[in-house]
Amino acid sequence: MPTTYKCPSCGAAMEFDSDTQKMKCPQCQRIMDVSEFDMDAADGNYDENTGFAGEGYEKESYDGEATGGTMNMKTYHCTSCGAELLADEYTSAVICSFCGNPSLVEDRLTGAYKPKRIIPFKINRDAAVDAYKKWVHKGPLTPAALKSQSTIEKISGLYVPFWLYDYKAEDRMIADAEKIRTIRRGNTEYTYHDHFYVYRDVEADFKKIPADASEKMEDGAMDKMEPYNYAELKDFEPAYLSGYLSERYNFMHQQMEERVNRRVDKYITELTRDTIAGYSSVNVRHNDIRRNNYNAEYALLPVWVLNCRYHGKDFQFMLNGQTGKIVADRPISKGKAFAWGVGTFVVSLAVMMLGGMFIL
Template sequence: MTITYKCHSCGSAMEFDGPTQTLKCDHCGFGISVEEYERLYDNEGETKENQSDDNNVKIYHCQSCGAELITDEFTSATICGFCGNPSLVEDRLSGDFSPSLVIPFKIDKENAKNIYQKWIKKGPLTPRTLFSKSTIEKITGLYAPFWLYDYEASDYMEAAATRTRMERHGDYEYIYTDHYAIYRDVKADFVQIPADASEKMPDDAMDKLEPFDYQEMTDFKMPYLSGFLSEKYNFTSEEMEQRTRARANQYITDITRGTINGYSTVNILKNEVSANNTHYDYALFPVWMLNYKFNGKDYQFMLNGQTGKIVADRPISMKRAFAWFGIITTGAFIITLIGGLFIS
């Protein structure tokens, strides 16, 4: 089934607005908080039944214009290509697929486009196609699925260290090397280590988009997704746990090693780490994405929809590179020529 949140003032579809943190109607300007909407109009979004389930493709009907919405098996929120109104695919957000937490979008589309335009202007060799309005309009807000894990971690570390000191006696300098046996037994709790659970999102880029501000994380409510795309997880919590366990092991190792200071040399002899997963949550985090192709190669611009942090690939236009080289060469030639005239 699909759900569309209708404005109770004019009947138009409402979308979640990041800057005001409300469900907002672009038609009449009516706005209401997610909590207030659910309290007053709980489950009043209109729904219709799923129409098909062939080859992992599902077809739904737009609640505003009646057009068919075609989604894959992992899409949980979509936007009608005919009328532009948002729809939530309810069965992708319920049961085992129901998120516990969400960080709402804070940056709206206009701000995301402005951030992108400032970014491309910083690259003098950026291809002109990336400046086009048709490219900029393709930027898309997406809630990415994450698993958040809690760990109780410990590290027992043994090290051999030395400290060198110099003493002068009369005309002689003496260098002493003191040797130390070091033992550390450190315990720490790590809360909500994130792991991107989408097959479509590149792990290295998603890691670089961190950190998200968990202080703005809230209990999941479906209206937060209205107006944005969303994916349900491709990988279960069990499949992703090994990745975050490795991060927890590295965190506790870095903390323990950081307690060994003030020595000339340190040689780690033993490092026994363990991390016990105590809890996990399913959460959705906000990301603005823009995919583009240049000279047959795919590039991606990603923007943290909460903090504004950018992770992106910037292609280089060889035509612009040659043009800039020509300008610089010509300028250098003119300066040299003028300098020669003054000397003569």
């Protein structure tokens, strides 16, 4: 059942505020710590009948209507305005498109689906919109449709499910190396080629290797969103999701081992190879990688997302909700590209003609 956090002062839905890193009421501006909305820390004061937990806020549940359909979609009723909230089986936080009331789908945030850690949004919506506007105006050939207000309003804050892996790895590398040195005696120059057998045995611990567990988010784009600052990871509290969209994972950490193993192999190989320095050339003949047991932690990481279609193709703009890093492919307007080409040709032709006149 969806859940919302009510302001104890005015009854409006409270949201997580990225600026203060606290819960904030958009109506009366009351601010409260996220910990005050922690069910586990309520010391048993949560009453399932009244929906009251601890002091100072109300937790209200929606009696939703589950409907069968394609993609296991379900609808719930928003008690603020009565509109339907549509969510698929992986959605864990929604926002009513009519009244803007934030809601959490709690059964997708409990048990095996409860995240262990979270990095809260640090960049608010206004900052994300400003970043998008600056980015989109840097491209002279960007389609006008992407600059429209209706497109900009589609930007959404989304908590993307990730598995964070800790690995121990060992690399035993054998290489042939060569040093070339030159010595001059009198008028004669001698070149020596010294050959070496190089052996390295390197062990390393890799912490917090991220891999997104969302089927909807493209893996390559998510990899480019890195790095996140994991020093700001916090223990998960549902209240952090209020006011944002969120999804639970599509894939268990075991299903993503092969993808993460490739990254670990790359990291340990580069680390080991970098220890073989000071030679003119190095030829790696043998590279034996051993990965030991790993630990995987379920976490939610913040991303601002804007999706739209241009000439039948999907376009996606993404911004790291913690660091502000942008990942996007800029579409090109064919009309603007043609006009730009014609303009460039005309200017070039004019310059050539003027140059010819001066020569004469």
